[in-house]
Each structure stands twice: as structure tokens, then as C-alpha cells.
Amino acid sequence: MILPARSLERRLTGGLALVGALGALFLLLFIAIEYGLTFQTLADSKELPSVIHELTEHVVIPIMVLILPMTFAARWVIRASLRPLERKAREIDEASAHERGFRVDVTSLPAEVLPFANAVNALLDRIDEATREQEAFAADVAHELRTPLSVLALEIERLEHPAAERLREDIARMRRLIDQLMILAQLDIEAPQQADGEVALAEVAEDVASLMAPLAIRQKRNIAVETRGSASVTGRREAIFAAVRNLVENGLRVTPEGGTVTILVGPGNAIAVRDEGPGLEVEALETLRRRNLRADHASSHGAGLGLAIVSRIAAAHQARLTTQPAEKTLRLEFA
Amino acid sequence: MRVLIVEDNERIAKLTGSGLVAAGFAVDLAPDLASADAALGSASFDALVLDLGLPDGDGLEWLRRGRRARTVPPALVLTARGALDDRVAGLDAGADDYLTKPFEIDEVAARLRALLRRPGARTDVELVIGPLRFDTNRRACFAGEKRLDLARREADLLELLMRKAGTVVRRQAIEDALYSFDAPVTPNAVEAIVSRLRRKLDQACGCGEMLHTVRGVGYLLEERA
Known part of the structure; x- marks a missing residue:
């Protein structure tokens, strides 16, 4: 050597x-x-x-x-x-990009290296704290935006102007963005590792379908649930719910009128959403997934932060988000 | 239908109020919990639209106390938080439904009408959804002017779907409502009733497509103004 x-x-x-x-x-x-x-x-x-x-x-x-x-x-x-x-260096390397609360374990380190390891841990403390503050701030901003946006939405509803309908759609988009920002902030502030215990995926699927069906029907699309086996995973129920909801919203956006978005539960510990759009290529998923990391500008096809959120939730649950373009399916596979 | 709006932001209160008046509600405004208490003491309201962050206290806490004392009507909670867990907290405290800001007047009106269709609400006697009218006292259903000839379970199902119009009614809830505990439910019984009901609605008013199937979950009767 x-x-x-x-x-x-x-x-x-x-x-x-x-x-x-x-x-x-x-x-x-x-x-x-x-x-x-x-x-x-x-x-x-x-x-x-x-x-x-x-x-x-x-x-x-x-x-x-x-x-x-x-x-x-x-x-x-x-x-x-x-x-x-x-060994420590490898451990630090392997700590996932979004893992909060990661600290170098000092118990097996030689005394000479302790001051260095402690300094690294103190730095990680400060970084975590700063990130938390930043996210709490983002949540506050999103929260504060809701009131003026409410006034704006209500005023626009009274307008009888050709542009009113377009403005309403813009407001709906802003509202969705605020919702997504708050979900992201909430996921990070409340340690994502903190689990609710066993979450039955079939129940999540039915809840998401019930929530989204009225909107889908207004937009002349159908929602269905197909269950194979009784999959249940350990994790935060609301987070998994938000992930599936985002997948369904994504599916509704790409599915043409009269089409169906299907939530597939199982086989195994997996939940997937099948749409009737063109299918999402592997590279395209990668780009959308990276969006929140690179602070990209919003895409022209309006995918928003949806899939970045799903990917974040997946990472927090040691799940994999994959796309099968041929089956027009996005799939969340839990460990 | 008289509604009390408890909201401290004057512009939101006024805009929501005038929107609901246009939708056919009678509306009173209260800027804080003290005036809400005063209003509830002096008149009878069918429903409440409640903002959570009020200057003189937490709306949820107030609602919880009111629910224990049985002094408040059904409540639709408006929240700026939109956090996922707030929903659970709100519904536990006795909120009957909730909406996150910003909201649309149509949505508020639809949710309020749904609250008023619940069993026990004062306007319980007649349910109206689009061309469908259901007289719950006489158990008679009309599509436009035509009276529908429904079997008992078909009528029960239609009443259930009309009370929850605009939301998905789970298959389990339908089975629970239509069959007594000991009666065996054959796997396709609910499907059969739904398809008979849909055919009758189609024959009466061509409105069978108002009844949507959410495969694997349940059914939804579309809400039309």
C-alpha cells in the first residue's frame, strides 16, 4: 500500500x-x-x-x-x-442525505481523536438547529400566507371578469404549494423516524381514495383501489398518507378525461398508483425527485413539489420510489 | 338556515358572510368568542363557521367546552394551519368538518349543507340534492316531479348517499346501515342494490350517472346545486 x-x-x-x-x-x-x-x-x-x-x-x-x-x-x-x-468515516459517509440527529459515536474512538469527533458533533448540532429554524420559518411563512390568500380568493370569487376563472386556478395552485411546503416542513420538524407503529396500507389507500374521489369526479376522472394481501408497514401514518395522496394527484394530472387512477396495495409491503398518462421515464422521475435538493425552478408541466415530497417521505421510511413507465405506475416499496 | 360566522379577520368574515347570503343562508358575524357566546345565547343557529385563532382564546378549546355543555350547533372549522394532525384534534374537539384556508365559498356552502343534512339536524325533514328530493318522514323520494318506486333497502341507500352527498360512503358503512348485525350480507348484495337504484334513477330523470362507484372503496352521490 x-x-x-x-x-x-x-x-x-x-x-x-x-x-x-x-x-x-x-x-x-x-x-x-x-x-x-x-x-x-x-x-x-x-x-x-x-x-x-x-x-x-x-x-x-x-x-x-x-x-x-x-x-x-x-x-x-x-x-x-x-x-x-x-470505520467512523464510512459511517458518516453512509448517513443518508436527510438523516436528522446523526452524530459520530465517540465510544470506540481513541482518546486523541475525541476532541475532533466532539467538534464534528457540535457542528452537526448547529447545522440541525439551523435547518430546524429555517424549516419552522418556512412553515410560519406558509401559515401567514393563508390569510391574505383567503381574502384574495374570496374577492376574486365575487369578480365577474373573464380573467376571474384563470385567477381562481392560480389561487388553487398557490394553495396547493402552501400545503406541500407545510407538509415538507412538518415532516422534517417532527423527526420522520418517529413512527406511529403498524400502518395498514389498504386503509391508507381507501382514505386517500375517499378524500380525492369528489375532486376526481368533478374533473371527470375515476379513482379505484385494488388490494392484494394485507400489507402493513412501520412508519408515520400521516406521512404515508401524504405520499400516496401526492402520487394520486400526480396521476390525476396526467390522466385524460374519463380515465381511472388506481391505487394498488400489495403484493408485499408496497403501494403503487397506476394512471392512464404517458408513463414517467426513470430519468424524469430522477429529475423531479431531485427538485427539492437543487431548488430548481418549477417545471412547465406543473408537477410542483409533489414527487419530491413523496421521495422525501420514502427516504424517511427506508422505502424505494420507483417508476414502471410501461405499466404507467409509480411504486412505493417498503422494506 | 341561519349560520354564525366566528372569525376575527373582518374582511374574511364579511366576504364569507356575503357569499353565504348569496348562497341562501342567513348569516350573523361574531369577531371573537365573547360575542359568539352572546349570539348563541340570544338566537338559535343551525350551524357555525369557526376560525381557530381568535383574539380572546382558542376556538377548539371553546368548542370542546361548548360541546360538553351541548350549547353549540354543528361546526365547520376553518383553519390556517392545515397541518395534518390539526384535523384529528379538531374533529375530536367536536368540530363536525373542517376546511383549510384559503377556501371557496361554494365549498363552505356545500359543507354547511352537508352538516345540515345529518340526522338530528333541524332541517332533517327533506333532503334535496340536484333533481332528487327525499322526504324522510314519509320515506318518499322524488326525481323532479316523478315519484320513485324504491324497495326498502334502495330507499335506505339513497337516503344515506343523499345525507353524505359529495363524499364517498364506504361499503362497510352501507352494509352497516342496510343490514342488521345478524343478517348475513352476501358479497354482491350492495352492488346489486346500487345497480337497481342506478337504473331507477336513470329511468326517472336520466340521473343515474350522479351515483358514482369508487371501485374498492364505496359509492358517491354527486352533489349538484
């Missing part, structure tokens, strides 16, 4: 080697002085072989015998004591 110049392991090994070499030199010097060896003795061709023999037998060989195993032992000790750091 080639180590970078500033590697701790390389510096420690080098240091130890230097100490060994210097020690051996000092030992030789000490022996020379002790036995009164002079350069003349060394130059004397009769004495030299016996001196060399003596030195080899009593100094060089013991030092070699000591140094070789010590070198390997030192390397092993150094590596072993650095290994927890590597």
Missing part, C-alpha cells in the same frame, strides 16, 4: 525506524567506549576479525532479532489503532 506523505501511519513508522537506527548507533558507541576500542584497534588487521565477531554476536544479531518483530508489531499496532477512524 502506498501511503500519502502526510499519512499518520507512514510518519509513525518512519519515526520508529529512525529511533531504532539511532538506538543501534548509540549502543555501538557505548560498547566502543566501554571496551576502550579505538580506531587503532579497528585498524589492526589481527584484532579486527575478533572484534567484528564479538560485535556481531553480542550486538548486531540481538538488535536484529529485536528490531524486525518490533517493526511489524509497531505497524500492526498503528494500523489497528487507526482502524476505528476509518
Whole structure:
């Protein structure tokens, strides 16, 4: 293994080697002085072989015998004591992008690294706190927007102007956006890991269908539920409900008049929504999913934050959101 | 139908009030809980439109107390919070329905009419949905001027759907309402009744398509003004 110049392991090994070499030199010097060896003795061709023999037998060989195993032992000790750091680094790397409350576990770390790990944890504390404040602020803003928007909506309803209908639609869109912002903020503020216990997916599907059916029927579309098996998952019921609702809203938007949006429960711990639109390509889902991460501008086809929200909820529940364009299905698979 | 609007934002109160007057309601306004108490003490109201964040207290808490004392009519709660759990909190406290701001007057009017169609409400005698009229005392149903000839369970189903018009009625709720506990319900019994009812509605007024199937969940009678 080639180590970078500033590697701790390389510096420690080098240091130890230097100490060994210097020690051996000092030992030789000490022996020379002790036995009164002079350069003349060394130059004397009769004495030299016996001196060399003596030195080899009593100094060089013991030092070699000591140094070789010590070198390997030192390397092993150094590596072993650095290994927890590597493991921690991997853990930090693997912490998911939205995981709140992640902290470096300091129990198995060597004492020397503790101040560093504690500093990292303090930084994570501050980041979490800042994010929470920001999200609480976003929720407050969304909340405060509702009152003026209500007045605006009511005033527009009284207008008898050709533009009134368009304005009403704009208000409906703004309202939906506020709802979505608040769901996102709420999901993050109240730790998403906090579970309600077992959530029956069939019940969620029926509740979402009941909620959305009046709107769908006004828009001349149908909603249906198909249940295979009795799937239930651990998680937050309202969050899963919001995810399925967003999938259904997405389905209603792409389904033509007279079409049906079907919520499919199971088989297995999965819930899916099938529409009668063109089907969502894998790359397109990826783009929509990333929207909230990259603060993209809204798309022209009005998907809003819907699928980004679903993806966030899925991540919080260790679920996977996938698309099957051929079956025109978006699927949430729980672990 | 007399409605009391309890809302502290003057513009929202007035706009909602005039919208509901145009929709055929008699409306009184109360800007806070004290005046709401005064209004409820001096007159009889069929329903309440209640905002939650009021200057002199929490609307939900007030509603909970009123419900215990049985002094408040059915309430439609307006909330700016829109948080998912507020709904549960609101309904637990005795709110009969809720809407998040911003709302549309049509929606408020429809929800209020639905509240007034509930069993026990004062205007319980006759249910009217679009061309359909159901006299709950005489158990007679009319489509336009024509009287519908319905079997008992068909009439029960129609009454249930009319009371909940505009919302999905679950199949389980229909079975519970139509059959006594010990009567066995065959798997397709409800479907059969629905399709007979739909055919009769079609023959009477061509309005069978008002009765929608939400496959796998239940049925919905479309609300028409």
C-alpha cells in the first residue's frame, strides 16, 4: 500500500525506524567506549576479525532479532489503532442525505481523536438547529400566507371578469404549494423516524381514495383501489398518507378525461398508483425527485413539489420510489 | 338556515358572510368568542363557521367546552394551519368538518349543507340534492316531479348517499346501515342494490350517472346545486 506523505501511519513508522537506527548507533558507541576500542584497534588487521565477531554476536544479531518483530508489531499496532477512524468515516459517509440527529459515536474512538469527533458533533448540532429554524420559518411563512390568500380568493370569487376563472386556478395552485411546503416542513420538524407503529396500507389507500374521489369526479376522472394481501408497514401514518395522496394527484394530472387512477396495495409491503398518462421515464422521475435538493425552478408541466415530497417521505421510511413507465405506475416499496 | 360566522379577520368574515347570503343562508358575524357566546345565547343557529385563532382564546378549546355543555350547533372549522394532525384534534374537539384556508365559498356552502343534512339536524325533514328530493318522514323520494318506486333497502341507500352527498360512503358503512348485525350480507348484495337504484334513477330523470362507484372503496352521490 502506498501511503500519502502526510499519512499518520507512514510518519509513525518512519519515526520508529529512525529511533531504532539511532538506538543501534548509540549502543555501538557505548560498547566502543566501554571496551576502550579505538580506531587503532579497528585498524589492526589481527584484532579486527575478533572484534567484528564479538560485535556481531553480542550486538548486531540481538538488535536484529529485536528490531524486525518490533517493526511489524509497531505497524500492526498503528494500523489497528487507526482502524476505528476509518470505520467512523464510512459511517458518516453512509448517513443518508436527510438523516436528522446523526452524530459520530465517540465510544470506540481513541482518546486523541475525541476532541475532533466532539467538534464534528457540535457542528452537526448547529447545522440541525439551523435547518430546524429555517424549516419552522418556512412553515410560519406558509401559515401567514393563508390569510391574505383567503381574502384574495374570496374577492376574486365575487369578480365577474373573464380573467376571474384563470385567477381562481392560480389561487388553487398557490394553495396547493402552501400545503406541500407545510407538509415538507412538518415532516422534517417532527423527526420522520418517529413512527406511529403498524400502518395498514389498504386503509391508507381507501382514505386517500375517499378524500380525492369528489375532486376526481368533478374533473371527470375515476379513482379505484385494488388490494392484494394485507400489507402493513412501520412508519408515520400521516406521512404515508401524504405520499400516496401526492402520487394520486400526480396521476390525476396526467390522466385524460374519463380515465381511472388506481391505487394498488400489495403484493408485499408496497403501494403503487397506476394512471392512464404517458408513463414517467426513470430519468424524469430522477429529475423531479431531485427538485427539492437543487431548488430548481418549477417545471412547465406543473408537477410542483409533489414527487419530491413523496421521495422525501420514502427516504424517511427506508422505502424505494420507483417508476414502471410501461405499466404507467409509480411504486412505493417498503422494506 | 341561519349560520354564525366566528372569525376575527373582518374582511374574511364579511366576504364569507356575503357569499353565504348569496348562497341562501342567513348569516350573523361574531369577531371573537365573547360575542359568539352572546349570539348563541340570544338566537338559535343551525350551524357555525369557526376560525381557530381568535383574539380572546382558542376556538377548539371553546368548542370542546361548548360541546360538553351541548350549547353549540354543528361546526365547520376553518383553519390556517392545515397541518395534518390539526384535523384529528379538531374533529375530536367536536368540530363536525373542517376546511383549510384559503377556501371557496361554494365549498363552505356545500359543507354547511352537508352538516345540515345529518340526522338530528333541524332541517332533517327533506333532503334535496340536484333533481332528487327525499322526504324522510314519509320515506318518499322524488326525481323532479316523478315519484320513485324504491324497495326498502334502495330507499335506505339513497337516503344515506343523499345525507353524505359529495363524499364517498364506504361499503362497510352501507352494509352497516342496510343490514342488521345478524343478517348475513352476501358479497354482491350492495352492488346489486346500487345497480337497481342506478337504473331507477336513470329511468326517472336520466340521473343515474350522479351515483358514482369508487371501485374498492364505496359509492358517491354527486352533489349538484
